[in-house]
Amino acid sequence: MSPILSLLARAFRDFLDGVAVAIPRLLSGLVFLALAYVTVRVVLAVVRSSIERVYVGDRELVGDLIVTLAAIFLWFGVALTFLKVVGMGDIAASLGTAVGFIALGVSYALSEMIEDTVAGIYLLKDPDFNVGYRVEAKGVTGTVAAIELRKTRIDTDTGDRIVVANREIEPRWTHDVPMSPDAETTDGDAETTGGDATGAANT
Numbered sequence: 001m002s003p004i005l006s007l008l009a010r011a012f013r014d015f016l017d018g019v020a021v022a023i024p025r026l027l028s029g030l031v032f033l034a035l036a037y038v039t040v041r042v043v044l045a046v047v048r049s050s051i052e053r054v055y056v057g058d059r060e061l062v063g064d065l066i067v068t069l070a071a072i073f074l075w076f077g078v079a080l081t082f083l084k085v086v087g088m089g090d091i092a093a094s095l096g097t098a099v100g101f102i103a104l105g106v107s108y109a110l111s112e113m114i115e116d117t118v119a120g121i122y123l124l125k126d127p128d129f130n131v132g133y134r135v136e137a138k139g140v141t142g143t144v145a146a147i148e149l150r151k152t153r154i155d156t157d158t159g160d161r162i163v164v165a166n167r168e169i170e171p172r173w174t175h176d177v178p179m180s181p182d183a184e185t186t187d188g189d190a191e192t193t194g195g196d197a198t199g200a201a202n203t
Contacts, residue, residue, distance in 0.1 A: 131145065145161060
């Protein structure tokens with residue numbers, strides 16, 4: 001057999017050996033992906049169901065953000081585990097480290113956006129800060145028109161709509177508590193009754 005044919009035969013045998021080793025790993029990886037897909041879907045459904053009971057109405061944005069972050073975390077874990085199952089543990093470790101550094105850089109670059117989002121979550125959870133309430137924040141006084149994850153929109157008495165970053169509102173703001181109509185009616189009746197009583201006494 002010529003050297004070229006011998007080299008080709010050896011390369012072909014090595015290829016077959018590699019395929020024989022890779023097929024079981026690939027099958028294991030596919031089985032893992034199927035199980036992981038079902039598991040992640042069930043976990044996310046449970047998380048979403050639990051969050052929807054807590055965050056309703058205007059606070060649905062907070063629930064959606066939590067579910068999205070949970071989904072990213074779970075699927076990233078699935079991807080790293082899949083690489084380990086198919087025999088690419090070194091790649092998985094390198095990828096995890098690289099993504100960690102990238103996430104650190106992104107979080108630093110988007111620090112103000114993250115701060116606005118965190119402040120928005122606190123504002124959305126605060127029972128004293130709701131749409132329709134009169135508030136004063138950062139020198140702006142008016143009615144809350146919308147609470148978003150990054151910004152809050154306030155309608156002033158002059159008809160202007162002011163947009164303020166949540167990180168500037170959350171540390172310090174005041175809420176003008178409106179007097180209920182029942183309380184006003186009760187006070188008015190009390191005053192009228194008092195006046196009648198005084199008049200009768202004078203008579």
